[in-house]
Amino acid sequence: MRRKVNKVLDQSGVIPYRQRNGRIEILLITTRDRQDWVIPKGGVVKGMSPPASAAKEAWEEAGVLGQVDANKLGTYKYRKRGKVYRVKMYLLPVDMLIDNYPEASKRYRRWLDVTQAIKLIKKDAIKRILKVFIQTKLSYNISINNTNL
Template identity: 60%
Template sequence: MRRKTNKICKQSGVIPYRVRDGKVEVLLITTRKRQSWVIPKGGVCKGMSPSDSAAKEAWEEAGVVGQVNSEKIGAYKYRKRGNIYQVHLFWLPVEKVLEDWPEATQRERIWLDINHAAMIVKENSLRRILQSSKDQVKIYSSY
């Protein structure tokens, strides 16, 4: 008996971060139904690189703007409505936090220490990426 193979949907996302008082903070957002904390992510837009598409998602979903680092920091998979999604992640040093953005009425956002953020994100594989990349973001934030 052959097993049905599910198509893997490609997405890109960012971990928005800033440095406050020498400490790295990351921005998490809620899902649209405000059920859990996640990072901005979405399908890769046609004609855009994964990192540029991730920057667009950050603006739409979280209201943050910055120059996404084009070096992928990791990837994780999750299931939603019977589909499997693979998210390629990039760092986004936040340069501007907007008061109004496309999904402002649908989501909440919160800045947290990276350790705390890792504890409350929904996906275990995203949690592991956050925990293992603490030193990496400190290097990027020193540029």
């Protein structure tokens, strides 16, 4: 008897962030039903790289524009409606925040301190990636500060 092989569907997403008053803030969005706080993500569009596809999702779901860092920050898997998804996560320093974007009527968005964002997100895998983000930005800021000495 043959076993059914579950195909893993590829997605990509971003952690949209900005620096404000010397602090790093993360932009979270709600799911379409506005029940949970999440990060922008979606299926990788055929013919697009995962970072480019993640940038497209960030625009559609959160109304943010910026240059996605092509270096993958982390990966996580989840199940939904019997399917398995693998999400590659990237950083997106936000250059512009647009009020009129495709899913504006379906989602809320909110800028939060990283520790507040971690508290609001339910998925442990996303919390883990946000903690990696904190470490990455902290070491990046330390190295920049040391070069200015």
